[in-house]
Amino acid sequence: MAFHTLKQGSFLVVLILAISQTLNAGDPDIISDFLIPANVTIVGSNFFTYTGFRVLVDVDPPTTFKVTKASMAEFPALNGQSVSFAVLQYPAGSVNPLHTHPRSAELLLLLDGSLEVGFVDTTNKLYTQTLQPGDMFVFPKGLIHYQYNRDGQDPALAISSFGSANAGTVSVPGTVFATGIDDDILVKSFKTDDATVQKIKAGLASKA
Known part of the structure; x- marks a missing residue:
């Protein structure tokens, strides 16, 4: 009986933790219709425009x-x-470099042009698709992804929506090579040499 009770108690703890994690997965719920910044004294229609x-x-x-x-x-x-x-505006041949959104999934709708999109899951499987106008693609929350206008002649145009007021963007190239991580760590992590690391850093700096 004690073992059975312990199992029931453990199950309830796991269930409560799982529900709590789900509830905290997105932006916090608010207990009013909307939130007013401290520096705003009058709220009218313009505030919502x-x-x-x-x-x-x-x-x-x-x-x-x-x-x-x-x-x-x-x-x-x-x-x-x-x-x-x-x-999102993509000139011919341009790319939205590898990045993640830590606080939200992204739902992209292609309006014009064509666009190659892709993301990598936690098993390192790559999912790619070539979108045409009217197509949608979802990038799961927190996973590394990109968009690439492979067309060398025509631009592309897309809109994205996020399930967070502040989805955040973590650029993979910028985060890895432009934030002061020790060069020796980068060399060992990417199994390369210092000259290659410096070349990548210089290339990113020239496009900043």
């Missing part, structure tokens, strides 16, 4: 990959709403 994407209308496309965000930083009304948005 974001006009930052107007700069994308009737302008020439960029010459390098560009992302324009509407996250909590740019649009404070999103705080507590567990949603954010981005417009």
